[in-house]
Amino acid sequence: MRSLARILRTTSALWPFYVGVIVSSVVVAALSLVTPFVLRSATDTIVSAVSGEVTADSVTRTIIFLAVALFVAELANTTIHNIGGYIGDVMSARMRQILSTRYFAKLLSLPQGYFDNQVTGTIIARLDRSITSITQFLQSFSNNFFPMLITTVAVLGITGWYYWPLALLLAVIFPLYMWLTTLTSKKWQRIEGTKNKDIDAAGGRFAEVVGQVKVVKSFVSELRELGSFGRRYGNTVTLTREQSRYWHFMDFARGGAMNFIFFGIYLLLFYRTLHGFFSLGDLVLLLQLINMAKQPVFMMSFLVDSAQRAVAGSKDYFEVMEQLPEHTANHQLIEAASTSDTPELHPEQATPLRPVPDKPVIAFEGVSFGYTDEQVIHDVTFAAQAGERIALVGESGGGKSTLVNLLLGLYRPSAGRMLVCGRDVDELDNATLRSSVGVVFQEAALFSGTVRENIAYGRPGATEEEIIAAAKRANAHGFITKFTDGYDTVIGERGLRLSGGQKQRVAVARAILKDAPVLVLDEATSALDTKAEQAVQKGLDELMVGRTTMIIAHRLSTIATVDKIITLVDGHVDEIGSPAELATTGGVYAELLELTSNNSVENRRKLQKFGLES
Structure with a gap:
């Protein structure tokens, strides 16, 4: 219960709902107790008339009054119970809102390294299962059990006033039940944890397969994926058999113990009524009260x-x-x-940094980094001035994309320092750093929604004129206006309704509108055919104007006009210089130029090691 208490503390802003649930439960409990007393009075009155102690006419008005009182009490009970249920339902929905928002906020604040070790579907499944189980329990508790718990306390008090051994027998039930339940809980939760791992793995794979269903179909892997998915859930069935068998055996033990105690209670009631200690009305009252206590026990x-x-x-x-x-x-x-409540957010457009005169816009000074204990880049040092275009060249896995990730602030160097526009990255918050760096990835990474929303993703407040101007510069306005809905065209999840070249031009327009002083092009045209690449390249050329640009290219021809090339070998900087300078040094770049001059199979294979095409 410590975990549930922690949930209540983290949602303490819902205290008005908690008070409402408690008040309505107290009222429902009080009204529930009216019925047994009215029935006792009615029973004793009718018995006295039937036995001849009083005439039926003399008690008719009393019986009618008692019937009306019973109706009013039960109607009031029904009304307050539903009001309490409404409060509990809204409380549950608000709790889901708060817990879900907190979970999402936490995920958005975590470093990139956390997501490197997670499967997206698993993260989603964990949110759904965790919060659903919590809110469903609290909703059930507030709507059903809590009122019954209050009723049970009152029943114990009343039965104790009538005859204390009855109250004692009833009181024994609860600690006995909870003790037997505690014996069950540890093993149950261990098995449940194992089941959840299988469910998370299945859910994660499910999300991956649905997200890349074209790949699955093209490799004829539907049955293999389905089989793996089914086996995961098959494991949960096996675990559920063990879990349920153990649970229901222990539940039988709990239920049997309760049955035995209630046998003693009924025997005691019948015996004392038979020997005149209780009237028939008292018997009806006590039976009603005991049944009221019995319901929550078996619940x-x-x-x-x-x-x-x-x-x-x-x-x-x-x-x-x-x-x-x-x-x-x-x-x-x-x-x-x-926060314990839904936060009031004030999204602010961070102000990008601007180049400082006579200082490099990008500077790596002795930077080292590794995703694990093993270093990927070692003591990397280079700089790029305002408006300069630099290209990173090296074998795949040699650290090019790692430098991009560091520049975007997705990871932090383990040694050395980075400067952007003269500012140490460690002194910048994420918003300032990332607003200062525009990026176009190999995958366009668009969102479901309209073309307009995707272009303005980095500047939601951009005007229509600014959005269209960015699209024109990205060479995208032409194909956008050919759509029936133009900029309001819904492009589907990840932009599935657009071609590869169209998606990439929208991504370029998005980067243009962001207007950051630093630009990163991470193999931005490598996934495109020649025609689409030419269309996108026009937009990229426009995008690079006036910006300091870091390029990871897939063809040497795309970096032939850069100002500076940095070659990487095993995570170390090997050479730095202009294309003309490095073409004659005999280093990595010169070797690549030689490989491209002869389009043999062997040369193409060597180029692929560098992520390049001939």
């Missing part, structure tokens, strides 16, 4: 099951919430991940 099986799922789910939730955010993450994200 505990369902409640405990829900509680255990909530506890197991909350462990996954808090495991994510305990991750440390990036130290330069947006302060609003960090606050949103820790």
